[in-house]
Amino acid sequence: QSSNHWEEVFWWLLARNFGAKLNSEAFEAIARSIPINVLAKHKHSIHQLEALLLGQANLLKGEFDDEYPKLLQREFNFLRKKYNLHPSSIPVVFLRMRPSNFPTIRLAQLAMLIHQTSHLFSKILDTKSLAEIRSLLEVPANDFWHYHYTFNQASSFKKKTLGAEMANNILINTVVPVLFAYGVFHNYDTCKEKAIDWLGQLxxxxxxxxxxxxxxxxxxxxxxxxxxxxxxxxxxxxxxxxxxxxxxxxxxxxxxxxxxxxxxxxxx
Structure with a gap:
């Protein structure tokens, strides 16, 4: 479906696993709804990345009291028209999950990961260090989210950094499978061996x-x-x-x- 574009395949599966069990399908649908080249064009603006992801998740609809979601809403309305984007039809859910796993927080962390890294899958191919890839994944959300779990309700300060458990989950269920599949597709034994070695370290x-x-x-x-x-x-x-x-x-x-x-x- 991606015409052998491995960065895009990796992006779809990465987003899916950021959604964990309850929001996996919704997060993958969000990822598929935004062309990877659009994300690349706006990677230097965390506000625009958040606007794209949260907007495509239908989380920027309605009235807001705080200025930050109003800013994201304006950014998204502009970007949606510019790129003719169609928001995902699969709703994200908040029920039956801890606040740290809310889709707002996970999408904000995903936006920060895009913002802070370039060609992540290429880095995975080039490095032998599992610790290096783990350090790239353990990103904080934008400052606004340290005081919020949702847009219209402030909370006491808590830094929303992607934790070690979630990073391990992404390494096991995203990084290793795509790395191994890449090795199989191209008949690169080094990629397959690295994927198996990393599983043994996790x-x-x-x-x-x-x-x-x-x-x-x-x-x-x-x-x-x-x-x-x-x-x-x-x-x-x-x-x-x-x-x-x-x-x-x-x-x-x-x-x-x-x-x-x-x-x-x-x-x-």
Whole structure:
């Protein structure tokens, strides 16, 4: 869909993962609604970047009391007409999430990432340092957001920096997959090896899937292990393909042995 434009592919997936679980589709739709060359033209203005992202998310509609959202609203109305932009039809949601994950905050952080970096995917290809890429991701939002979670309600000061957990999530679910896919597409073993090496350096994910496997005796020490367990669940467990899976066979044998041991009659 992107005519092999890897920076654009990376941008779509990056935005999707900034939206996390509840807003992933909405954030990807926002990213797809703004041509990457438009973002590049306005990367030096954090206000215009925020206006583009928040406006395409339909978050700049209505009346505002504060001057800052009024400024963004004016910027967006101008840019929308200039580039004939059509806002996303998928609404963002605020319910059932912590304020630090509100779409306003995540879009503001995404805007700052664009503002502070150029050709991020090219940097990922060129560097061997996972720490360098992580440092690029841990961006703060613009100053306005340190005192707000939404436009019309001020809050006490809290710096809205993208945290280590979110940065790790983006590395695992955006950086590594696109880097590996790029290596496969171009037959670059160095890219594939770097992606696997970075997974081994990242901390393990802990969720209901990985925790279930750990209880069954499997190892989950790094993100490489976590991704393998999640893929195992999706490709085998969900389809009940236990007999086609070496891990499934092992667990079935263990369960059978435990059953036989518990079924033996107790000698008098």
């Amino acid at each position: 901390p393990a994910e802990h969720n209901s899937i990985t925790d279930g496997f750990v209880k069954s005796g499997l190892i989950n020490k790094c993100a490489y292990d976590s991704q393998a367990l999640i893929e195992l669940k999706n490709e085998y467990c969900n389809d009940k393909r236990c007999l086609d899976c070496s891990v499934g066979n092992y667990l079935l044998r263990e369960a059978a042995q435990e059953y036989r041991a518990s079924s033996r009659p107790v000698s008098a």
